[in-house]
Amino acid sequence: MSPPVFAVERMVEALLFAAAEPLSAADLAERLPAGAEVAQALAALKARYAGRGVELVCVADRWRLQTAEDLAFLMTQERVEPRRLGRAARETLAIVAYHQPVTRAEIDAIRGVQANRGTLDQLLELGLVRMRGRRRSPGRPVTFGTTDAFLEHYGLASLADLPGAAEMKAAGLLSLDLPEGFEFTPGAGAEAEEDPLEEEAEFHVDYLEGEGEE
Amino acid sequence: MSPPVFAVERMVEALLFAAAEPLSAADLAERLPAGAEVAQALAALKARYAGRGVELVCVADRWRLQTAEDLAFLMTQERVEPRRLGRAARETLAIVAYHQPVTRAEIDAIRGVQANRGTLDQLLELGLVRMRGRRRSPGRPVTFGTTDAFLEHYGLASLADLPGAAEMKAAGLLSLDLPEGFEFTPGAGAEAEEDPLEEEAEFHVDYLEGEGEE
């Protein structure tokens, strides 16, 4: 027999309130009595908190309670002035976010400049960007993508929620090269060309490359 | 003109939620717009949270939101898991990854310190490192390597995807002033000089691993 919805809602509320970080539905389910309808409870809770001083939001597929955006002006004591990213870093981050997986060379090509080495490294260090894999193309360059910390920082539930991404995709602006004769094909990212690397054979080749590149 | 009660209630809610410690009515009044009816807002908020998973309580004249007492059982069951590896563990993991199969003594030699026994054990327990076999050398020391869970965690399709020296350089980690001797060929070395831990069983396991790379 599954517990009543309002009971589960209370429990979810308490857990999210006490938690030091966003919790996934799975995290919650694990701590709740068997058969608890987590999704339902979350939806109910979200509705209950809508418009309040505290709200329930989904970031990086996890749930967290946070203060309402319009009350930011009150939070003078809690505000930590984050290290502001420079323009180059902000642009690079946007390019990685909207084009991932993307290589260093592609970032440079979009920005039209030979990037300052430090820009991407700064983002890596801040944990906003991570290495994802290797592109299946000559030289097998490393590709970059964003992290969960990125989503949490910007309050995004998932990459699909990147502002304007749908429109840009529809306009063909997210493909890396000029779309054929302006016939924009949404979703023509580089995903398909990323290397899943199943072949064992590549193992040895790779080290040779790595060594030889110096 | 004083702000409406509803608005003040939201503000109080947000302030109490974000505050690092309980706040007195005076603390709240100080941070709220002039003329805000703090007592009234607190009463309304208390009523609103009554019976919920989170409650508003007043202790020693200070107000705080806290989880409902009857839900305390939810809060205690979780054991703390290490979220970040310590430096020693990170370094040890990196050495195992790049030098596997590698013995305890070799890890110590590379790190230049007598390793804390616990470091490698922690990695074994986390399932990132496994015993691989025995080195064919005096004392037949056990050798260590990484697991599939390691690959999965770091998003690597295979060990061949470990970033090589070229990437370290590209990431600005390796500078040009490093001595010539900085070389590593992960997994290349001692393979031949190793015996499986349990002759037969291990043989199959290794074979399967080679084939079924995810």
Place this chain on the structure above:
Amino acid sequence: MSLAFQSALEFSAAADAGLDEALIVDLDGFEGPLDVLLALARAQKVDLLKLSVTRLAEQYLAFVREARRRRFALAADYLVMAAWLAYLKSRLLLPKPAAGGDGELTAEDEAGRLAFRIAKLDAMRRAAEALEARPILRRDVFPRGDPEAARIVSRRPFEGDLYELMSAYVAQRRRREERLYRPPSPVTLRLDEAREHLRELLPALTRWTALSGVAPARRAEGPSRASCLASTLAAGLELVREGALEARQLVAFEEVYLRGRKASGHKAAA
């Protein structure tokens, strides 16, 4: 390494001014030719994909001319872009060649490609702004100030990415390299070898012979000439003490001469 980020540009100001003072004065604020082109394109106030590339080319060329007139040292890529745009413009203005199809892009394709790149950079710049406008954690929205326990944590096995792994690896390797730094010790001619060599030569040393002539010649991978000389001298002095050899030097810092001692030398050698 210093991260000299360029200060943010006020694009709307530049756009309002059209292509004039604002752009020229701000040259230092631009991150390369594409950046300038974007600012110029924005001033056209049309859909960036439908932009007039010939007009853009003219504006850019004027910009570069003006910038040079003001004696800004223009980076090569600005000039390369200028040359390419001039060429593109001329191709756009010329009547189209009858047949394409030899693989070369038409001028229209090139123009489209350029417009696309500009539109793309523009999109990314807007995306960066849109991201900054999001409710940012601890700037606009705040988590619980006093979480009850670190006990309620999300079940992520642990944090750490490849970058961290690489950093950890390099950090300790670097420490180790520092610790183990051992300059290669020079190859030297061993004293017993030098002695052996001298003993062999002894019967032939009936006259005063220069040390440099006595010392073994340098071999390819062998010890340096200086080492050969030094070791031979040391071995020679030992033999002098044993009475098998005589040595003399006429002037300080000049050549040392060696000569076998008749009877005793042969006795010692035997």
